[in-house]
Amino acid sequence: MEPNNTLTVARLYVDAVSAKDFAAVAGLFADDIVWHQPGNNAVSGTYSGGAAVGEMLAAQMTATEGTFELQLTGAPMVNGALVVIPIHFSAQGADSEMSMDGIDVLRVEGDKIAEVWLFSADQQAEDAFWGAG
Secondary structure, rough: OHHHHHHHHHHHHHHHHHOOOOHHHOOEEEEEEEEEOOOOOOOEEEEHHHHHHHHHHHHHHOOOOOOOEEEEEEOOEOOOOEEEEEEEEEEEEEEEEEEEEEEEEEEEOEEEEEEEEEEEEEHHHHHHHHHOO
């Protein structure tokens, strides 16, 4: 994997999530993608396959009434097939809101995202936002 291709895929991912273009996001996923959603909340867990990841992302957008926002806060960093993306994310729910920094780690194979790990600066606050798991 060329670092430039990994970086290109990562930038496409950030742009698509930021634009809330989830068809484009899904198009970047490998069929057998594995997504690691952190914490102990209603959306935490490991999701396997594009359909499962899509359902989890849709649940997040529904719970936030489309208010989920993601912004790049620094340059993505590439090491082989892995890319680390510093981000800020925020959302509003029915009775709460969250706004914090995080890190998304993507493993890219070819031109597809094969695996994703998310890290939140304040996991307890994110858990409280999404509700009990």
